[in-house]
Amino acid sequence: MSEVPLSATADAALQAAPASKARGYWTTVGRRIMRDKVSMACALVLLLIFLSAILAPWLGLEDPYKGSMIRRLRHIGTTGYPLGTDELGRDMLARLIYGGRLSLVIGILPVILAFCIGTSLGIVAGYVGGKLNTAIMRTVDVFYAFPSVLLAIAISGALGAGILNSIVALTIVFVPQITRVAESVTTGVRNVDFVEAARASGAGAFTIMRVHILGNVLGAIFVYATSLISVSMILAAGLSFLGLGTKPPEPEWGLMLNTLRTAIYVNPWVAALPGAMIFAVSICFNLLSDGLRSAMDIRN
Amino acid sequence: MLAYTARRIVYVVPIVISVALVCFLLVHITPGDPLVAVLPADASQELAAQLRAAYGFDRPLPVQFGLWLLRALHGDLGSSIATGRPVLAEVMRAVGNTVTLAIAAAIIGFTMGILLGLIAGYFRETWIDKVATSFAIAGVSVPHYWLGMLLVIIFSVQLNWLPAVGAGPSGSNSWAWDWAHLKYLVLPAITTSVIPMGIVTRTVRALTGDILSQDFVEALRAKGLHERGVFRHVIKNAAPTALAVMGLQLGYMLGGSILIETVFSWPGSGFLLNSAIFQRDLPLLQGTILILALFFVFLNLLVDIAQAAIDPRIKRG
Numbered sequence: 001m002s003e004v005p006l007s008a009t010a011d012a013a014l015q016a017a018p019a020s021k022a023r024g025y026w027t028t029v030g031r032r033i034m035r036d037k038v039s040m041a042c043a044l045v046l047l048l049i050f051l052s053a054i055l056a057p058w059l060g061l062e063d064p065y066k067g068s069m070i071r072r073l074r075h076i077g078t079t080g081y082p083l084g085t086d087e088l089g090r091d092m093l094a095r096l097i098y099g100g101r102l103s104l105v106i107g108i109l110p111v112i113l114a115f116c117i118g119t120s121l122g123i124v125a126g127y128v129g130g131k132l133n134t135a136i137m138r139t140v141d142v143f144y145a146f147p148s149v150l151l152a153i154a155i156s157g158a159l160g161a162g163i164l165n166s167i168v169a170l171t172i173v174f175v176p177q178i179t180r181v182a183e184s185v186t187t188g189v190r191n192v193d194f195v196e197a198a199r200a201s202g203a204g205a206f207t208i209m210r211v212h213i214l215g216n217v218l219g220a221i222f223v224y225a226t227s228l229i230s231v232s233m234i235l236a237a238g239l240s241f242l243g244l245g246t247k248p249p250e251p252e253w254g255l256m257l258n259t260l261r262t263a264i265y266v267n268p269w270v271a272a273l274p275g276a277m278i279f280a281v282s283i284c285f286n287l288l289s290d291g292l293r294s295a296m297d298i299r300n
Numbered sequence: 301m302l303a304y305t306a307r308r309i310v311y312v313v314p315i316v317i318s319v320a321l322v323c324f325l326l327v328h329i330t331p332g333d334p335l336v337a338v339l340p341a342d343a344s345q346e347l348a349a350q351l352r353a354a355y356g357f358d359r360p361l362p363v364q365f366g367l368w369l370l371r372a373l374h375g376d377l378g379s380s381i382a383t384g385r386p387v388l389a390e391v392m393r394a395v396g397n398t399v400t401l402a403i404a405a406a407i408i409g410f411t412m413g414i415l416l417g418l419i420a421g422y423f424r425e426t427w428i429d430k431v432a433t434s435f436a437i438a439g440v441s442v443p444h445y446w447l448g449m450l451l452v453i454i455f456s457v458q459l460n461w462l463p464a465v466g467a468g469p470s471g472s473n474s475w476a477w478d479w480a481h482l483k484y485l486v487l488p489a490i491t492t493s494v495i496p497m498g499i500v501t502r503t504v505r506a507l508t509g510d511i512l513s514q515d516f517v518e519a520l521r522a523k524g525l526h527e528r529g530v531f532r533h534v535i536k537n538a539a540p541t542a543l544a545v546m547g548l549q550l551g552y553m554l555g556g557s558i559l560i561e562t563v564f565s566w567p568g569s570g571f572l573l574n575s576a577i578f579q580r581d582l583p584l585l586q587g588t589i590l591i592l593a594l595f596f597v598f599l600n601l602l603v604d605i606a607q608a609a610i611d612p613r614i615k616r617g
Contacts (some may be wrong), residue, residue: 087515113545142318145597149556157577234443237558241445242574257446261563263307268453275446283441290437 017058032295036116039291042284049281053100062091064098064251073267086256087263096277099251103278106245106252107233110167114174115225120181121175123217127190127209137183145177152235156244166245168237174228181224185217192216195238219296227288230282237278242272253278304608312601320372320475322610323590324365327582377587382579387587391569395591397467398561398568401492402553404485409493410500410546415503418534424509432501439498448491452454455487462486464563488564494559496549508536536574540611551596 023293033039052059062081067088074085083092125136143151156169189195190213199206236253240246249261253274260271343351352358356367371377377387415438420432456464468481509519511534520530558570567572569588576584 065341129382138314141315142322145319145554145600146322146593147555149552149597149598150589150592151560152321153558153573153577154326154585157573158330160331203534217450226584230441234441237443242562243578257449261449264449264453265457268457272450272453274448275443275449278443278446279441282443283437286437286441 008085022145029292029295033291036291036295039288039295042288042291045280046284046288047278049077049100050104052097053104056094056098057100059097061094061097062210064094065249066090073263073270075267076269076273080258083273084267086260092273095251095256096100096253097272099224099253099256099274099277102246102250102252103254104281106167106170106240107236107281108229109231110170110236111174111225111228113167113171114178114228115221117171118175118222119182119218122179122184122221123186123209123213125179126186127213128204129187129190133183134140140176140179143172144180148173148177148231149238152239153244155240156239161244161247162300163246164176164235166239169239170232173235174232177228178221178225182221185220186213189213189216223296224291224292226285230286230289233278233282233285272284301608303480305605308601308604309563312597315597316594317369319593320369320590321365323593324368325587326589328361330582347371367420370572371588375591378583380576380581380584382575382581382584387583388591390584391588391591392570392589394567394569394572395595397566398554398570400556401485401488401557401561401566401568402550404489405492405553406546406550408489408495409549412493412497413500414502414542415505416497418508420505421508422594429505436498436501436505438499439494439539441498442494444491444494444560445563446562447494448487451487451491452563467567488560488566492553492564494545496553499549500546504538504542507541510536511537520610541606543610544603544607545601547606551599555592555596581588 004172033230049052052186059143067086067090069089071081071085072089074081076084078084081091081093083096086092086095121136125133146154152166152169152173156166159165159169173214180185195208198212203211236245237252237257240252240254243255244260246255256274257278259272260274263271349358356364359367375388377391379386380390380545416432416435420429420436423429452464455462463484464487467484468476487582517530517533519534554569556570557566557568558573560566561568561570569592573585573588573592575581576588
């Protein structure tokens with residue numbers, strides 16, 4: 001009987017230790033990133049784009065679907081249409097802001113899904129090891145044999161056009177990449193003393209992975225995943241640009257860029273606007289991810 | 301070296317087979333009947349069954365895969381549904397144009413990347429470094445199909461200096477290395493080069509910075525070696541990793557050219573892939589992806605072997 005409370009307290013102590021350390025660590029990281037001007041500027045830009053996309057219906061914008069044959073392809077700065085109109089006479093400002101809703105979802109959701117799936121697969125492969133590791137990692141290798149653009153287009157091309165299909169295709173592209181990172185960081189911590197201690201005190205494999213491994217590898221995987229958002233935004237809009245993602249008349253940046261391509265001889269700068277939105281989101285996520293990476297690198 | 305090369309080649313075999321399996325299965329995740337593109341809408345049940353047997357779609361999947369792989373090994377990837385021509389010939393003709401584009405882009409992107417990376421690495425934390433790093437970040441963050449459009453707007457629409465689309469004055473089939481053809485290559489090549497430029501800059505910058513901060517560099521300088529000699533050591537130490545990154549980037553340019561080729565109507569493999577997707581030409585889709593993926597696998601193999609040839613430490617790992 002005396003053994004039970006002993007191991008329970010030991011386990012509780014082990015659980016408490018990394019958690020309290022983690023809180024201190026993340027506070028430090030947060031403070032460091034708050035001091036980084038570039039990261040904060042990017043966060044602000046992203047916040048503005050996200051908020052305007054979410055609040056689009058309440059911003060008093062024109063109807064993004066309503067066109068008019070007599071006011072097609074107005075220039076930037078036309079009264080009433082600050083960013084001009086598109087090839088069907090729809091207000092560009094409204095379409096760019098509404099466009100954020102779909103564009104951000106199809107760009108970011110695949111990374112979130114891949115983060116969940118890839119982290120689970122990678123931790124299991126890294127912790128359990130042996131045959132299971134070989135099976136998971138060799139499967140991952142197969143997907144590495146395709147350039148990511150080609151893989152995304154191959155899958156969504158085979159599945160056919162559609163928002164859901166493009167999200168599935170991009171998730172499949174990112175799962176192997178995140179799995180590989182998760183596996184390598186997990187392999188790095190699986191034999192650390194406190195994991196050994198937990199194993200010796202009788203903790204099950206699932207508990208060890210959930211309590212001891214996850215907290216120690218999540219940061220590194222998270223930073224890697226944030227760096228993928230930029231690529232994902234470009235690829236998701238790229239699929240729509242090719243006609244494999246969103247379908248008209250939905251406002252979405254990649255699709256808008258495609259339908260406006262024919263207008264580059266008439267009104268080139270209006271035609272280029274949706275791409276500027278993709279670029280802004282993509283570069284902000286890239287810089288933010290860089291900032292996060294250096295903020296988390298406490299040793300320097 | 302020979303043993304290492306042999307081991308690497310053996311390791312590639314299962315990858316090649318799995319890549320073929322993925323390409324084979326692509327057609328089978330396609331919703332609907334794979335025969336839908338060849339069958340008339342009012343075809344009778346018997347005709348459908350006959351065709352299914354003729355194409356071998358009535359056999360179990362593993363058997364179909366085995367037969368398909370066997371034919372593919374003999375260079376038979378079937379015929380395009382849209383044109384009726386053999387898939388392999390169609391793809392190989394288009395791949396030539398993609399290789400031209402990728403090599404031109406590699407020359408621009410790698411040269412720029414190495415230069416910017418070295419400069420940034422040597423002048424770390426100065427304004428020169430900041431400018432070079434900003435270039436690199438912009439290069440990897442820009443949606444390249446949009447950059448292509450911008451270049452067309454500036455250099456074709458506004459200035460009328462360079463053609464906006466196509467691969468030559470007389471259609472697509474006769475490429476030549478003269479200005480009449482080269483001016484069609486300029487914009488697509490610059491557009492393709494920005495991502496490798498950014499990635500090579502970041503890699504070379506990190507490598508140079510790391511090497512310069514190592515003790516042996518200090519020792520070389522203390523020993524009185526002139527800067528040119530130190531620079532040679534930096535290059536030697538950075539080469540294997542930089543080479544691997546560049547090899548991988550070349551592979552990405554070859555395989556991921558579809559968006560740029562679509563923007564510029566460049567008649568390469570990406571353009572072919574695009575038309576295969578929209579005409580539901582499944583044999584062509586499958587064949588193009590298979591060949592591009594195999595290119596990528598073999599390029600990676602070459603990079604691994606080249607890397608081991610330069611850096612003997614890799615062979616032991």
